[in-house]
Amino acid sequence: MKKHINFRNIYKIPVSFWLINGLIIAVIWASGQIGFLSGIEPNWRGLIWPPTGIALALILHSGYRNLPGIIVGNFLLHAPHFSAVGPPLVIAFSSGLTTALAAFLLDSLSFQQNLSRLKDLYRLIFFVGIGSTLILATLESVAFLMVQPVSWSDLSTIWLRLWQGHVLGVILFTPLFLTWLNHPPTRIALPKIVETVVLFSILGLMSIGLYITGERQIAYLPFPFLIWAAFRLERRGTQIVSLIIISMAVYFAVSGSDSALSRWVNTTPDATWFFMIAATITAVTVSIANHERQAAKNELQAERDFAQQIMQQMGQGIIITDVNHRFVYVN
Structure with missing residues (x-):
């Protein structure tokens, strides 16, 4: 069952909420830097984007209360790469919303976080690794178009690279984090x-x-x-x-x-x-x-x-x- 936070009275939110989301911001930012370092072209994402898989694992494990940290972390990660505030905001909220959608979809399919069944792996790969990442890559491509119009051929290349990074990020880092979070040493x-x-x-x-x-x-x-x-x-x-x-x-x-x-x-x-x-x-x-x-x-x-x-x-x-x-x- 997902854990929720009542935002009606922000002063009553426990300190642990702020500490956990602060840690998530740092994790998303650091893993994103690794993603940028893995890029073949300078200042361009690589073929693997760890924040997507890590964010999904955190939502599945601890609930939607981690969404603020995921959104803020993605905004701080992308803000230095754009001259305007609009594109990083679009990317940040797109990442948060698609991650929440993916977690909700897996929950509705009775997904088990310990990944002890092959059918859970197949659900993760096809419904999230390939499915929801299509939406995320499309929304992020729109964010890039907000900065500079590009040709259809360049846009298709941008979309493909973004999608490839998200797919590999989910397939590699979501099982990695879920396996370690749900199986204590x-x-x-x-x-x-x-x-x-x-x-x-x-x-x-x-x-x-x-x-x-x-x-x-x-x-x-x-x-x-x-x-x-x-x-x-x-x-x-x-x-x-x-x-x-x-x-x-x-x-x-x-x-x-x-x-x-x-x-x-x-x-x-x-x-x-x-x-x-x-x-x-x-x-x-x-x-x-x-x-x-x-x-x-x-x-x-x-x-x-x-x-x-x-x-x-x-x-x-x-x-x-x-x-x-x-x-x-x-x-």
Whole structure:
């Protein structure tokens, strides 16, 4: 259930509201700076826009009371890039309203924030990652038109880049934040820690190797390690590994090096975007599918243990199960 704040008497709003929204403003502004840094062109958004995904995760987790921080954060983020106050206001309120709309849509579809089901991931991707971001990219394109009229070809390019950034921001950062917000840290066994350190070390060495060799044919080399993380490090670890791989791709886009891989990334932004989308969706899908498989396995084992206890207590009996091996009759 969403938490609401009564704005009729602003003086009675708790201090925690102002503190939380102040923190959200800082998070939106900082993540937006990262988005601008990931741009291939100067002062232009990159192929990933983290504020969109982070804002959606915060609304889903804590409610619509976070909207003021999201709107103000987006305004402060975009205001220095425009000479007039109108465009950043349009962008800020568009971001807030479309985020609220996306959260409402997911709630109406019985979306579970822990992302333990594949159907929740599909709803996030298709209804929000692809759906509501179309509206947001269109409204932001209107804001750019308020500053300077552009041709239809330039407008289509602007719209496409804005939409691509929002899509990747939702698909990468919304699951990342929801996974960590809804799954508090637990104790990790020593072998798992060692395995995690080994995996992250390999990814670090691989990023250096990709930068030195610069061969674009090996750009997809991190994918096997992404699958490794999905099966072994569960959802939280997989999200971190996916973020590292995406960061590697962004780094090659903005590093300005003369390697073949960097030139390929810069001259084919759409291919780079598809690479990042493929890496992100692969990581999240495999990790959630593995979680569902493990949960079903544990449930079936619990059913078997229960049946064994019953048989031991009554000696002889009749047990009937359905097609999913769940008990429907015991005598």
